[in-house]
Amino acid sequence: MELQNTAPWVSSAEAIDHADTPESLRQARVDSQKWLLASQASAPLSDWLQTANDMHDRIAARAVQMCEKGMVEDGFGLPPVPYAFIAFGSMGRSESTLWSDQDNGMIISDTASVGKESYFMKFGQRISAMLEYLGYPKCEGKVMCSEPLWRKTLSEWQEQLAKWSDDFAWEPIRYLIISSDMRHIAGDEQLSAEWKRSFYALLRKHPDLPSAVLRNTVRHKATLNILGQIVTERFGEHAGDFDVKYGLYIPLVNAVRFWALQHGVEESSTLKRLRRLALLEAAPSPLLDACERAFRIALQLRMATPVQEKNGLLVSKGYLAVKPLKQGKGWHELREALSTVRRLHRALQRQLRFTEGRRS
Structure with a gap:
């Protein structure tokens, strides 16, 4: 990191990681972006972009943790099976601006569990709503974990990616292109790694x-x-x-x-x-x-x-x-x-x- 006077960012990063309410997490974002805006003109581009996207990653990961806690507090319990929260778009490419919108999804374990689909539907909707409150507008194209198309079990994802790769029409290829920017943000990293292996296996197959x-x-x-x-x-x-x-x-x-x-x-x-x-x-x-x-x-x-x-x-x-x-x-x-x-x-x-x- 070559940014000058990184102490404000260290303090903001700690505030993000330890925020225990949506309001405190939102304030931590506001404080972080003020410092980022102030340092933008003098900071090396690559370092500034890395720090800004580190902020986004931390906020998203903390938001997921908060939503998980909220599900427990509201009687839905802990996630019944492992899951991964993933990013697409500019966040997936680590190129988000300070005003980027949402582009995300979810990979859910194939492990059998009663009520799994209902649980993750509510969970995905909560995460998207939380991120909107934190300053990430909902994606106009609905590329969000609140949407069934972008919230699937690993095997459902593998089937979906295969369908898109078998159809060379504009829309399926557009979805495949969006998928190619996937990056793991929170949850079970193994699910994201397996998803990625499946994606690149399809490229070799076709x-x-x-x-x-x-x-x-x-x-x-x-x-x-x-x-x-x-x-x-x-x-x-x-x-x-x-x-x-x-x-x-x-x-x-x-x-x-x-x-x-x-x-x-x-x-x-x-x-x-x-x-x-x-x-x-x-x-x-x-x-x-x-x-x-x-x-x-x-x-x-x-x-x-x-x-x-x-x-x-x-x-x-x-x-x-x-x-x-x-x-x-x-x-x-x-x-x-x-x-x-x-x-x-x-x-x-x-x-x-x-x-x-x-x-x-």
Whole structure:
């Protein structure tokens, strides 16, 4: 850790780990993010991101523990069988902002127990509600442990993953892509490890699966026009602004994820995936280096998006105003990063045409 004056974080981490009420845990988050916001400008990007995501992990794990205790206090008892609470999305990739929403799930042991399904339905709903109170909005796509699709026994998960991998349509592949970012957060780590083994076994079983992932990956909003000018929002409250998340960050995440799946790379972090891909020589070194530079720019710009404070918690729409961006080096960096996205997109389109041409 290279952050200066880490004492406030040590104190906040202890407050998170020892919080005994939802209110005290929420306050611990508020205190932590105040320090993180204050240190953002001076801290090395990787260290800051690691600390911010450590905060999220600790809060989520403590929330799960509190919900477990609440189930006991309300007469439902302890979990009847082992379970794992897992993360997807930006939390799964350890890339959450201070205002990220929920993307999570649950793996439940196959051990037989009366009332198991009912217990974990209530438990999953409580966890999602607790996280919402703690400042993690519910996922609009309903990727949460409160939803049956993302809360299953290990064998049900294995069956579901197999079904998704057998169907190359857009929606099943989208769910499989979401699943590929899975990371263990709390509970029985063995369940998460077994889930992951099953996931990568399916990739080895279906060698054409990465091509289906690639078809989903090459779809994204235009970020540079034919003249090389940055494309901004045309309508609505953010007209003239740039969408950092979907214009820059997500296209990079998606492309690197595709390469990772293609080459059996099991890391979930985008930066770790890039480093592993470099060791495997999975793509030309100049392109991978450019991707890492672009991704770091994307992270910095995501952190620079304007935020609002609501009841002590942060909210951001993820857009940057273009005019102030042009006054600093950010505009040049954004153009450089978007040029990499366009170059990357064209390379993936060529790969898809080549792959589909061989199959026809």
